[in-house]
Amino acid sequence: xKLSGEALSGEAGFSLxxxxxxxxxxxxxxxxxxxxQIGIVIGGGNFWRGRSSEGIDRVKADQIGMLAxxxxxxxxxxxxxxxxxxxxxxxxxxxxxxxxVFNKDKALKDLKEGKVVFFAGGTGHPFFSTDMGVALxxxxxxxxxxxxxxxxxxxxDSDPNINPNAKKYDCLTYQEMLAKTLRVIxxxxxxxxxxxxxxxxxxxxxxxGSICRAIKGEKIGTDII
Numbered sequence: 047x048k049l050s051g052e053a054l055s056g057e058a059g060f061s062l063x064x065x066x067x068x069x070x071x072x073x074x075x076x077x078x079x080x081x082x083q084i085g086i087v088i089g090g091g092n093f094w095r096g097r098s099s100e101g102i103d104r105v106k107a108d109q110i111g112m113l114a115x116x117x118x119x120x121x122x123x124x125x126x127x128x129x130x131x132x133x134x135x136x137x138x139x140x141x142x143x144x145x146x147v148f149n150k151d152k153a154l155k156d157l158k159e160g161k162v163v164f165f166a167g168g169t170g171h172p173f174f175s176t177d178m179g180v181a182l183x184x185x186x187x188x189x190x191x192x193x194x195x196x197x198x199x200x201x202x203d204s205d206p207n208i209n210p211n212a213k214k215y216d217c218l219t220y221q222e223m224l225a226k227t228l229r230v231i232x233x234x235x236x237x238x239x240x241x242x243x244x245x246x247x248x249x250x251x252x253x254x255g256s257i258c259r260a261i262k263g264e265k266i267g268t269d270i271i
Contacts, residue, residue, distance in 0.1 A: 047084060047193040048180040051092035051118055053251040060092055066251075067122050070195075071129040073257040074162060078131070082261060083157040085187060087165045087180035088122060090114030108172035115176060116141060119166035132161040138170025150186055157187070177232035185242045192239070192246040193260050194231065199250035200268040201230045217269040231270070239270075246270040 049070065056063030074084055093114035094107075102110075116137060123133040134156045136148040145166060146152065156163050165183045168176055177194075184192050198206075199214075203226070206212040220240030224233060230248065239246060247260050249267025259266050 047086050047195060047257070048177065049086060049088045049122075050196040050251060051089040051114070053195065053197040054088070054118065054122070055092040062092065062118065062121055064125065067125040068129065070122070070251070070257070071126050071131070073255065074126065075129060075131060076258050077261050078160065078162070080258075080261065085153070085157065085163045085165055085183060085189065086119070086122070087176055087183060088115055088118040089176045090118060093117065105172040108168075108174075112168040112170070115168055115179075116145065116166040119164040120144060123162070123164050126162055132159070133164060134161050135164040135166055137167035139167060141167075148183075153187055175232040175235065177235040178238065181235040181238050181242075181244065184244055185238070189244070192244060193257065194246055194248040194267075195251040195257060195260075196230070196248060197250065197252065198230060198248075199253065201228055201248055201270070203228070215268045216265065217271070219271055223270065236270075 052059055054063065054066050054070070055061055056066045077084060090111045094111045119135050123135050126133050135145045136153060137145040138148050140147055148165065153163050165179065168174060168179045169182055180192060201215045201218060201223070202212040203215070204212045220236050223231065223236050224240070227233065231246070247267055247269050249256050249260055253266065256266060
C-alpha cells in the first residue's frame, strides 16, 4: 500500500496528523483481521517535495525527500504499535539502529509472522518517486495488489480542480494511462507495473473506510490493470 504523505497530514497539508494516522491504523488492523499481509510505502510530500525545490541540486533534493519518507514510516509504524500491531521498517541503505536494510527473505518472514512491514527511503536512488518505490517493492515481494491511497479519489482525464467536466475512470489500463500521459501515478512506475502485470487500485485516503473497502473489492476509486 502507498500512503500519501500529504493525505496523512490532514487539513494542514504539512507535517503529520496523529488522528489521521490512527484512522489508518484502525483500517489496517481490520484488514489484517481479514487475513491480509500488508506492506506500506509512505510518500514524503508532507515534509519535502524534491522536484519543486528551487536552487538545490536534484540529487541532494531527492536524498532529502527519501529521508522524509523515513521519518513518516518511523512515525506511522510507532502509531501502529500503540494500536496493538507489530511492525518493522526497512530502508535500501543503513540508517544506524533505526531501520533494517531491505532483504526480501526477511521482509516476507515478517509478513508471514503478522507484522506490518514499512518500506521507507524510496528506491535508494535519486530521480525515482515513491510511486516507483512501492512498485519495486510490490513486485519484489510478489504482492497480489497495490493500493494507492492518495489525496485524490481516482484517475481523471484532466485535472478536476481545473476542469469541472473532468471524467473519472472506474477502470483503465496502464497502456491507456501512458498513452494519455495521466500523471496521477508516476509514469515510470506505471510502465514498470505494466511490464510486471501488477494491478493497482487508486483511491482517496480521506473517504470513510476506504482502505478496507478497496481490499474487499468495493467500487471505489480507479482500478488500473
